[in-house]
Amino acid sequence: MRISDPNKLVGKIIRINAGQEMTEIIVDVGDQAVTATITAGAANDMNLQEGDEVFTMFNSTSVTLIKDTKEPRRDYGF
Secondary structure, three states: OOOOOOOEEEEEEEEEEEOOOEEEEEEEOOOOEEEEEEEHHHHHHHOOOOOOEEEEEEOOOOEEEEOOOOOOOOOOOO
16 A cells, blocks of 8 residues: 555554544554544444554644544555
C-alpha cells in the first residue's frame, strides 16, 4: 500500500469514546497520543477496538485512520 500523505504514524488504539454521530479514537503513537474524530458509522464499519494497530494520517486540520484487516506487519516501509 502506498499513501501520498507524508504525515503518517503507526500506533495502537488506547481509547474509544463512542457517540451517537461521531466517535473519538485516541491512538498511542509512542511519545504522545493522537486523537481522531470520525463518524460513528466509519468506526463501526472498521470494527475498531482498543488495542488495534492502526495508521494515523494527518494534516493541519484532520486525522485519518487506516486499519489493515490482514495480519499485522512489522515493517511499514516508512
